[in-house]
Amino acid sequence: MSDARGQANLLSLAVALTALVSATALGLVVADGALAGADREPGERRAAGAAAERLVSADATTVRENVLDRETVEALSPSDLDALAPPVANRSVRVRLDGETILERGDPTGATVERVVLAAERTTRSRSVAVGDGDGLTLPRRTDRVELTFVPGSTVETARANGRVVLHDPGGLAGQFVVEPSRYETVTLTFEGGTAQVGVESRPLRTEKATLRVTVDG
Structure with a gap:
């Protein structure tokens, strides 16, 4: 009778130990997965942040800091972005700029960084x-390019922009x-x-005013 009871106790102990080991292993797997996700998320967020920061500050994509050159940004390729933000x-x-996807590689679903910026478009007057x-x-408005056409018969010798001589011809x-x-x-x-x-x-x-969103995976 006592032998049977002892064997039953040993069996119960074995089952309990097996359950404990399984639960511990599962906990370790879940924890490891969470840590891996946590390790990956900061990397993705840093990459997204770096891309957003470069887009709104680089001379190649802005007319001044935090003012995007919309035409230039919309023409960027993924390789252009890689060079801008390694x-x-x-x-x-x-x-995405104001909800419109202007550049995409793959199907990113990871970290997203959002910036409120000004987007500039050129008009012609x-x-x-x-x-x-x-x-x-x-x-009437600031510009970095002016085209002047002097019709035949002009006798103007000098043109200045804000006091600086930009054109001069003694013959007109x-x-x-x-x-x-x-600008x-x-x-x-x-x-x-x-x-x-x-x-x-x-x-x-x-x-x-526009909203810039950069999403990065991998």
């Missing part, structure tokens, strides 16, 4: 004006010229030395 190289990545010696023309300016003023200030053009009919075409930037 941490995303060989990873799945998606870049054209006008034709008659100018005389000493006349000035202030452009004639033809088409591109002037690149500072950080409003441009005032002044003309000296004669009269002219001048076509003025500028490409000012129009900015709108």
Whole structure:
């Protein structure tokens, strides 16, 4: 009777130990998986953060810090992004601007970093004006490119942008010229030395608030 009871106790102990070992092993597997996910998430988040930071600060993709050049950003390829932000190289990545996917490689579902930025688009403004010696023309919006076309018969010798000489010909300016003023200030053009009919075409930037989202996996 006591032998049977002893054997039953040993069997119960064996079952209990087996259950404990199984539970411990399962716990270790779950914990290991959680740690692996935790290790991976910071890496993905760092890569996404690096890409977002470079997109809103690099000269190649902005007109100034935190002001995206929308046309340039929308034309980026995955390899362009890799060169701009090496941490995303060989990873799945998606870049969205105001809900529109503008760049994607793979099918990333990992960490997402979001930034509120300004997105700038170039517009075109054209006008034709008659100018005389000493006349000035202030452009209504900031721009980094102005195209001036002097019609035949112009006797204007000098054109200035914010006081800086950008064009000069003692025989009179004639033809088409591109002037690149500072994009950080409003441009005032002044003309000296004669009269002219001048076509003025500028490409000012129009900015709108936008949301940039970068998602990275792998």
